[in-house]
Each structure stands twice: as C-alpha cells, then as structure tokens.
Amino acid sequence: MTQQNSVLLDLSGVGKHFGGLAALSEVSLHIRRGEIYGLIGPNGAGKTTLFNVITGLYQLDAGNFTFDGARYVRCKPHVLAEAGIARTFQNIRLFANMTALENVMVGRHVCSSSGIWGALLRNAAARAEEHAIAERARELLSYVGIDRPHQTLAKHLSYGEQRRLEIARALATDPKLLALDEPAAGMNATETASLKELLQTIRGSGITVLLIEHDVKLVLGLCDRVAVLDYGKKIAEGVPEEVRRNPAVIVAYLGGDAGEAAA
Amino acid sequence: MRNVLNHLLRHERRNAWAAFLLAGIVLLVLPFATDALLGRGWVRIMDFALLYMMLALGLNIVVGYAGLLDLGYVAFFAVGAYTYALFGSPQFGLHWPFWAVLPMGALFACIFGVLLGAPTLRLRGDYLAIVTLGFGEIIRIFLNNLNAPVNITNGPQGISQIDPVRFGSFSLGSSHSLAGIVFSPVHLYYYLFLLFTLLVIFVSMRLEKSRIGRAWMAIREDEVAAEAMGINTRNIKLLAFAMGASFGGISGGLFAGFQGFVSPESFSLMESIMILCMVVLGGMGNIGGVILGSVLLVLLPEALRNGAGPVQQALFGKVVVDPEALRMLLFGVALIAVMVLRPAGLWPSAQRRRELVVDDAAIAEQEQETVYDAAK
Numbered sequence: 001m002t003q004q005n006s007v008l009l010d011l012s013g014v015g016k017h018f019g020g021l022a023a024l025s026e027v028s029l030h031i032r033r034g035e036i037y038g039l040i041g042p043n044g045a046g047k048t049t050l051f052n053v054i055t056g057l058y059q060l061d062a063g064n065f066t067f068d069g070a071r072y073v074r075c076k077p078h079v080l081a082e083a084g085i086a087r088t089f090q091n092i093r094l095f096a097n098m099t100a101l102e103n104v105m106v107g108r109h110v111c112s113s114s115g116i117w118g119a120l121l122r123n124a125a126a127r128a129e130e131h132a133i134a135e136r137a138r139e140l141l142s143y144v145g146i147d148r149p150h151q152t153l154a155k156h157l158s159y160g161e162q163r164r165l166e167i168a169r170a171l172a173t174d175p176k177l178l179a180l181d182e183p184a185a186g187m188n189a190t191e192t193a194s195l196k197e198l199l200q201t202i203r204g205s206g207i208t209v210l211l212i213e214h215d216v217k218l219v220l221g222l223c224d225r226v227a228v229l230d231y232g233k234k235i236a237e238g239v240p241e242e243v244r245r246n247p248a249v250i251v252a253y254l255g256g257d258a259g260e261a262a263a
Numbered sequence: 264m265r266n267v268l269n270h271l272l273r274h275e276r277r278n279a280w281a282a283f284l285l286a287g288i289v290l291l292v293l294p295f296a297t298d299a300l301l302g303r304g305w306v307r308i309m310d311f312a313l314l315y316m317m318l319a320l321g322l323n324i325v326v327g328y329a330g331l332l333d334l335g336y337v338a339f340f341a342v343g344a345y346t347y348a349l350f351g352s353p354q355f356g357l358h359w360p361f362w363a364v365l366p367m368g369a370l371f372a373c374i375f376g377v378l379l380g381a382p383t384l385r386l387r388g389d390y391l392a393i394v395t396l397g398f399g400e401i402i403r404i405f406l407n408n409l410n411a412p413v414n415i416t417n418g419p420q421g422i423s424q425i426d427p428v429r430f431g432s433f434s435l436g437s438s439h440s441l442a443g444i445v446f447s448p449v450h451l452y453y454y455l456f457l458l459f460t461l462l463v464i465f466v467s468m469r470l471e472k473s474r475i476g477r478a479w480m481a482i483r484e485d486e487v488a489a490e491a492m493g494i495n496t497r498n499i500k501l502l503a504f505a506m507g508a509s510f511g512g513i514s515g516g517l518f519a520g521f522q523g524f525v526s527p528e529s530f531s532l533m534e535s536i537m538i539l540c541m542v543v544l545g546g547m548g549n550i551g552g553v554i555l556g557s558v559l560l561v562l563l564p565e566a567l568r569n570g571a572g573p574v575q576q577a578l579f580g581k582v583v584v585d586p587e588a589l590r591m592l593l594f595g596v597a598l599i600a601v602m603v604l605r606p607a608g609l610w611p612s613a614q615r616r617r618e619l620v621v622d623d624a625a626i627a628e629q630e631q632e633t634v635y636d637a638a639k
Contacts, residue, residue, distance in 0.1 A: 076490070081490075082493050093488040095488065098481070116475060130474070
C-alpha cells in the first residue's frame with residue numbers, strides 16, 4: 001500500500017524476553033515519514049520495552065527492524081542516535097547538574113566532531129563549531145519555549161520545563177524520528193495543550209514523531225495512526241477513530257469480554 | 264554609553280593582565296621568599312605540592328569530570344616514575360634524554376589507563392572503586408616482585424642513581440648561578456614543575472569547556488541518557504582514563520628525575536587516597552578547588568609537623584604529644600571538619616555551588632508552581 005521509501009521505521013516480528021516473561025512477541029509495525037504515530041496500551045503492555053528496543057537500550061531476541069532503509073540489529077544506543085532516532089525518557093533523565101544550555105549542547109554531540117586536539121588548540125574550526133553548537137542550542141531552547149536564563153541548572157527547572165528540555169536535547173541531535181515516552185505524564189491541562197502545539201510544530205518541520213502516551217485524549221487528537229499493545233502483542237492498529245471502536249482495545253482497557261464491552 | 268562600556272571592558276582586561284603579571288612574579292620569587300622567611304626546607308615541599316597538583320588535576324578529569332571513582336590512581340604515577348627510572352639509570356645502563364623518556368612515561372601511563380578502563384567500562388560507583396583499588400595494588404606488587412627471575416625493577420630496593428633532568432649539558436641536578444644568585448636543584452626543579460603544572464592546568468581548562476568535556480560531564484550525570492544522545496560512552500570514558508593517566512605519568516617521570524630514586528613503597532594505596540582527598544576536599548570538578556586542595560594537603564601536614572612541637576612547648580612547657588602522631592590526628596580532624604562544613608569542597612565549581620545555594624529557592628519556586636497549578 002505504502003511506497004517503500006515512505007516507511008521510516010519498520011518492525012517485523014520483534015520479540016523480547018526477560019527470563020520467562022515475553023515482554024514483546026511478534027510485534028510488527030511500520031511508521032511512515034512525517035506522521036505522528038501513537039503507541040498506547042495498559043500498564044505493563046510493553047510500550048517502553050518496544051521503545052528501548054528501537055533506541056538500542058535492549059537487544060531484540062527475535063525479528064528485525066530497519067530504520068531509514070538500513071537494518072539495525074545489535075546496535076548500541078549511540079549508533080541509533082547517530083542514525084537519527086532521538087528519544088526522551090518516561091522518568092526524566094536530564095543531566096541534572098548541567099545548565100539548560102549545556103544539556104542541549106550535549107545533544108549536538110553527534111552533529112559535531114572536534115576531539116582532543118580541537119579542544120586543546122581551540123583553532124578556528126573548533127571555535128566555529130563550538131559557536132555553532134551554542135547558537136543552535138539557544139535556538140532550540142526558545143523553540144521549545146524555555147524562556148528561563150539558559151544558565152539555570154536543569155534540575156531547577158519546573159517539571160513541565162524539564163520535559164521540554166528533554167525534547168530540545170533530543171531535537172539537538174537532528175533526528176529523523178523523535179521518540180517520546182509519555183511526554184505529558186504529570187502535566188496539567190495547560191501544559192498538555194502547549195505540548196500538543198509543540199509536537200505539531202515539530203511534525204511540521206518534517207520530523208516523524210513516535211509517541212507513547214497514557215493521555216488517550218491527547219493521542220487520539222494528535223496522532224495520525226495508533227497502535228495498541230497488550231501483554232506484549234499488538235492488538236490493534238489504525239487511525240484513532242477505528243482504534244477507539246475496536247472491541248479488543250476496549251477489552252484491554254476495561255476488561256471483561258468483547259461482546260459485553262461493545263454492547 | 265558604549266564608550267564607557269568599552270572603556271570598562273578594556274580596563275577589566277588590563278586588570279586581568281596586571282593580576283596575571285603579579286601572580287607570575289610572585290610564583291617566580293616564591294622559592295627565594297620562603298628560603299628567606301621560613302627556612303631551607305620549604306622549597307622542596309613546594310616542589311612536592313606541584314607534583315601533587317598535577318596528579319590531582321589528572322585524577323580530577325577521571326573523578327571530577329567523568330564521574331568515575333578511581334582509587335588506584337597512584338598506579339599511573341608509578342608507571343611514569345618507573346618508565347623514567349628504567350630508561351634513565353644504571354639499572355639497564357640506559358641514559359635516554361629527558362625529553363624522550365618523559366613523553367614515553369606519559370604514553371605508557373596512557374596505555375595502562377586504557378588497560379584499566381577497558382574491562383571496567385560497565386562498572387560504576389562502588390564496584391569501579393574496588394576494581395581500581397585492586398589495579399593500583401597490582402601495579403605496586405608487580406613493581407615489588409619484578410626482580411626475579413629476571414631483574415627488571417630491582418624489587419623492594421627500588422632503583423637509585425636515576426639521571427637528573429638534563430637539557431643538553433644543563434643539568435638540574437647541580438647548582439647553577441645566574442647574576443650572582445645561586446639556584447640549587449630544588450629551585451631549578453621548582454621552575455620546571457611550575458612550567459609543567461601550568462601546562463596541565465591549561466590542558467584541563469581547555470578540555471573542561473569543550474565538546475569532550477561536556478560529554479564527560481554528561482556521562483557523570485546520566486550514562487544512559489548520554490549514550491541515547493549519541494555519545495559513544497566507551498570511547499569517551501577510555502579517553503578520560505587515558506588523559507587522567509597521562510597527567511599521572513608526567514608527574515611520575517618528573518618525580519623520578521627529581522628524587523633520583525624510586526621504590527614501590529612510594530606508590531601505596533595511601534597515596535591514591537591522598538590524591539583523591541585533594542580533589543574532593545578542594546572541590547571536585549573545579550580546577551581552582553583542586554589546586555587549592557593539593558596545596559593545602561601538602562602544606563598542612565608539614566606546617567603541623569613543624570608547628571606542633573613549639574606550640575606545645577609554649578603552652579605546657581614541654582612536648583606532651585609527639586608531633587608526628589599529632590600531625591595525622593589533626594589532619595584527620597581537619598578533613599572531617601571540611602566535609603561537614605563545606606560538603607561540596609573548599610572551592611566548589613560554580614555549578615556545585617549553585618546546586619547548594621539555590622536549592623531552597625528552587626524548591627520554594629516549584630512549590631509555588633504546584634500551588635498555582637492546583638488553583639487553576
């Protein structure tokens with residue numbers, strides 16, 4: 001149905017076990033370029049595991065995944081970051097004792113190259129690169145809407161700002177796919193609304209977004225397509241409206257048997 | 264307005280230069296000033312302070328920047344010292360020049376740094392500390408036992424008659440006089456060590472504010488997040504080990520040339536702990552703090568050693584406690600006092616200071632926001 005080159009991330013038959021527990025089994029899905037793809041499911045359904053597989057934190061036990069036309073099996077996280085997958089974490093993992101600006105500057109690491117000699121000699125090329133890194137980091141901070149002094153330590157930012165800073169840091173790697181693990185968790189309604197706007201702006205700039213979220217309203221209002229995981233299996237996939245009416249999804253979320261739930 | 268600002272800026276720059284010049288002059292005349300004011304022994308103590316400063320700055324890269332707790336750092340000091348000793352003494356009849364042996368010592372230390380780093384990449388915190396502690400001991404025990412079946416290190420006797428540092432025919436091992444002023448070896452080594460210390464400080468400062476320095480700090484803060492941001496944590500950690508070790512190697516080479524004698528007992532676990540104390544006490548991650556820490560920890564015991572006797576004599580009319588025993592006691596008390604009163608070190612880095620000072624304000628601010636959010 002879709003053309004080969006419009007698929008950015010393609011998972012086929014992905015499995016991941018922890019001891020006897022199958023956290024993921026036979027999960028296949030593909031994410032197209034430029035879409036916002038939602039991943040929902042009850043607690044413990046395997047969403048974050050899938051995330052960790054995609055970003056290289058876990059090695060998959062079965063199946064295959066290709067990103068941007070290349071296979072990535074048994075790759076370190078930094079290789080996938082270089083390939084263009086950037087992520088945020090469910091429980092915020094900023095560099096707490098570094099400033100907001102430095103956090104984003106670390107994100108530029110993959111897009112810059114000066115090493116020991118550049119650092120020691122601080123020659124024209126190294127200086128220009130350092131300047132460009134700081135410049136881009138400042139742009140990104142204002143892009144995600146952090147208007148605090150850039151020298152504020154990350155851990156002194158408010159919760160909502162920390163979430164945004166994580167997004168800015170991820171964007172600094174110039175990703176093709178931005179993977180967000182529950183970005184709206186713990187946010188109030190206003191913060192969620194402005195996060196939604198931000199994600200739409202990011203998509204508008206041509207970056208594909210993969211979103212894990214508990215806030216069903218946010219997912220259904222924002223995503224082009226949604227997949228639902230339950231007990232490590234994909235039980236539904238499609239446009240939000242379809243998924244919402246899918247009996248299997250209703251069962252997974254509300255329990256009981258499908259006929260009852262649909263009725 | 265703009266003119267005034269420009270003027271001020273230029274003024275500030277001029278002040279900075281003046282401060283630099285003043286500091287330079289002070290450092291240059293310091294050995295002669297201490298000779299005149301405090302007595303003959305102090306230049307030698309200052310020489311050691313400079314050696315420890317280099318060591319502490321090297322360890323600061325590993326512990327302060329990259330956050331890797333290394334309790335065996337003295338091993339790299341030993342590698343540098345023994346490299347210098349083996350290639351510049353009658354032990355093998357080799358007398359290679361200083362400018363060749365010192366970089367070799369740094370290089371070997373670097374290699375040992377990587378050797379230690381590679382198997383410990385997955386370890387953090389306490390576990391890493393234990394392995395590095397073991398590594399430090401292994402090196403010392405090797406040096407102690409490598410006299411049989413083939414005699415390499417001369418075992419516990421150590422290697423003596425090591426060549427002094429020599430530039431062409433100018434040897435730092437003998438006195439020289441210039442314009443009527445006599446420079447004895449301790450003075451000459453002081454200037455040599457000062458030069459190398461400045462170099463090490465310069466390298467540390469450049470690394471701190473660079474892409475590599477940021478990557479080290481990112482690993483210190485959160486290794487998983489750092490890796491997810493595309494930092495090759497393996498290479499960057501190895502680089503930290505290698506850089507830190509090379510500072511230790513340089514310091515070791517200079518030590519061997521200065522002392523003319525090395526033996527395994529100079530490289531005990533106590534030395535590693537001492538260097539770590541300098542880093543922690545002064546202020547981890549802050550170059551100024553580390554320098555302050557190393558100066559204090561070298562000078563303080565000496566001052567106590569020299570001061571404790573006369574003070575007791577004056578107070579009680581006799582020496583009640585042996586100054587040597589009192590020295591370590593007071594030293595321990597001083598360490599504990601600093602850690603209780605200034606947990607981030609005597610001179611913490613700007614960031615650590617902010618951490619400690621702003622915390623209350625930040626908490627209050629966040630509380631307020633929560634209240635505000637709840638009200639909405």
